[in-house]
Amino acid sequence: MPDGVFAVTVDLVLLTIRAGELMILLVRRGVPPYRGRWALPGGFVKVEEDLPAAAVRELTEETGVASTAAHLEQLGTYGAPRRDPRGRVVTVAYLALLPDLPRPVAGTDAAAAAWHPVASPPRLALDHARIAADGIERARAKLEYTTLATAFLDEPFTLGDLRRVYEAVWAESLHEGNFRRKVLSTPGFVEPTGQSARTDGRPAALYRRGGALRLHPAILRG
Amino acid sequence: MPDGVFAVTVDLVLLTIRAGELMILLVRRGVPPYRGRWALPGGFVKVEEDLPAAAVRELTEETGVASTAAHLEQLGTYGAPRRDPRGRVVTVAYLALLPDLPRPVAGTDAAAAAWHPVASPPRLALDHARIAADGIERARAKLEYTTLATAFLDEPFTLGDLRRVYEAVWAESLHEGNFRRKVLSTPGFVEPTGQSARTDGRPAALYRRGGALRLHPAILRG
DNA sequence: ACAAAAGTGTTAATATTACACCCATGA
DNA sequence: TCATGGGTGTAATATTAACACTTTTGT
Numbered sequence: 001m002p003d004g005v006f007a008v009t010v011d012l013v014l015l016t017i018r019a020g021e022l023m024i025l026l027v028r029r030g031v032p033p034y035r036g037r038w039a040l041p042g043g044f045v046k047v048e049e050d051l052p053a054a055a056v057r058e059l060t061e062e063t064g065v066a067s068t069a070a071h072l073e074q075l076g077t078y079g080a081p082r083r084d085p086r087g088r089v090v091t092v093a094y095l096a097l098l099p100d101l102p103r104p105v106a107g108t109d110a111a112a113a114a115w116h117p118v119a120s121p122p123r124l125a126l127d128h129a130r131i132a133a134d135g136i137e138r139a140r141a142k143l144e145y146t147t148l149a150t151a152f153l154d155e156p157f158t159l160g161d162l163r164r165v166y167e168a169v170w171a172e173s174l175h176e177g178n179f180r181r182k183v184l185s186t187p188g189f190v191e192p193t194g195q196s197a198r199t200d201g202r203p204a205a206l207y208r209r210g211g212a213l214r215l216h217p218a219i220l221r222g
Numbered sequence: 223m224p225d226g227v228f229a230v231t232v233d234l235v236l237l238t239i240r241a242g243e244l245m246i247l248l249v250r251r252g253v254p255p256y257r258g259r260w261a262l263p264g265g266f267v268k269v270e271e272d273l274p275a276a277a278v279r280e281l282t283e284e285t286g287v288a289s290t291a292a293h294l295e296q297l298g299t300y301g302a303p304r305r306d307p308r309g310r311v312v313t314v315a316y317l318a319l320l321p322d323l324p325r326p327v328a329g330t331d332a333a334a335a336a337w338h339p340v341a342s343p344p345r346l347a348l349d350h351a352r353i354a355a356d357g358i359e360r361a362r363a364k365l366e367y368t369t370l371a372t373a374f375l376d377e378p379f380t381l382g383d384l385r386r387v388y389e390a391v392w393a394e395s396l397h398e399g400n401f402r403r404k405v406l407s408t409p410g411f412v413e414p415t416g417q418s419a420r421t422d423g424r425p426a427a428l429y430r431r432g433g434a435l436r437l438h439p440a441i442l443r444g
Numbered sequence: 445a446c447a448a449a450a451g452t453g454t455t456a457a458t459a460t461t462a463c464a465c466c467c468a469t470g471a
Numbered sequence: 472t473c474a475t476g477g478g479t480g481t482a483a484t485a486t487t488a489a490c491a492c493t494t495t496t497g498t
Binding site: 007074076078092145218 | 231268301310312314
Binding site for chain 3: 397399400404407420421422423424425439442
């Protein structure tokens with residue numbers, strides 16, 4: 001290929017919380033290179049397709065979720081000359097956060113897709129370990145100063161649910177009472193529904209996402 | 223071009239502070255499309271060149287500064303199908319922050335390059351206004367929670383210099399005494415040199431950048 | 445009655461904000 | 472001696488963090 005003309009792909013760092021743990025969706029590669037190795041879901045961008053549209057398409061193909069159900073943002077672009085043995089491939093990585101899905105994984109490309117705990121990932125193809133690590137760190141950082149934690153939850157949710165999101169993503173425990181006060185004192189983080197849900201103890205009030213995007217001040221990790 | 227094969231460029235949002243104002247480096251396009259229109263400096267990525275290397279190369283070509291003198295980070299990738307009338311061009315934008323240069327602009331491609339106040343930019347080619355706005359907002363946001371403000375200064379610098387960086391980037395004034403306490407109470411933000419510099423008033427102590435990268439807690443905008 | 449999780453009260457430590465004021469220099 | 476930043480003191484207010492405690496449900 002001449003200067004400045006390369007293959008362009010989109011890859012997804014797709015995170016959710018299952019069984020109280022932060023998990024990443026990986027697919028097993030069916031073709032060389034790295035056949036049989038786990039990798040991030042992704043594929044080539046189509047000729048008339050915008051980059052976010054390509055990310056949404058891959059998300060839908062891999063998970064069957066409507067794109068509206070998830071948070072999706074550009075993570076970064078990786079284009080080292082020899083990152084892919086097939087030739088020069090530049091990949092635009094997207095980070096997606098979504099609630100635990102009703103069915104584990106659906107869709108056409110997803111025969112060999114599975115959730116893996118981010119704490120003990122398998123070996124990944126290409127430079128996907130680096131991309132995944134960047135995505136996980138981005139998610140961890142953004143929970144501090146944005147309301148993104150709610151993207152991991154179906155509505156309505158309890159403050160306990162929300163706290164367990166933070167605990168799963170950060171792998172540390174938070175003080176229940178202080179956490180609740182912090183969340184409720186941030187206007188627009190969550191909105192009460194008036195409903196409540198049963199738990200193993202006292203029933204908990206149910207909330208929806210509020211309109212706020214940023215947290216001032218932040219919730220800080222330990 | 224077939225699916226997934228596009229031209230790839232690197233564009234730079236190059237910011238500095240001159241005359242107390244945040245400025246962006248723009249070049250006047252010498253070739254169509256948008257000939258004569260101001261644009262971000264940039265160009266095609268070479269076949270065997272990594273993306274950060276391409277950004278460093280463009281930075282050096284446009285400004286003549288050693289890459290070590292500036293902060294350089296990936297900003298984002300823009301690849302809408304019709305963003306460039308020549309065809310499908312995906313551009314990886316980088317954000318660079320650098321001290322006011324000894325000579326305004328040097329280097330080969332820079333005949334028609336000039337600094338423009340970000341408060342009143344000219345019309346830009348392509349989608350460069352959007353990219354520039356994203357870069358400026360990234361810089362503004364990162365001054366809150368990182369030590370990046372020092373990237374705009376030559377060493378050594380005074381705390382007044384550092385405060386004026388914040389004031390220029392945020393276009394708001396900060397309380398001198400409280401700012402100084404905040405900076406000095408953050409371990410590793412700046413290090414005293416023991417020297418001092420003359421000013422219009424009392425001489426000011428001179429500092430170097432410290433080792434810290436993040437600010438805990440942040441300095442917040444109004 | 446007990447376990448479990450939700451939710452409240454209180455306090456000490458820390459951080460922010462807004463003053464007022466002093467200091468060291470050049471003109 | 473005045474103007475000009477640099478630099479310090481201090482007190483009111485907000486925020487954080489830690490701890491103990493009460494509430495409401497299911498079993």
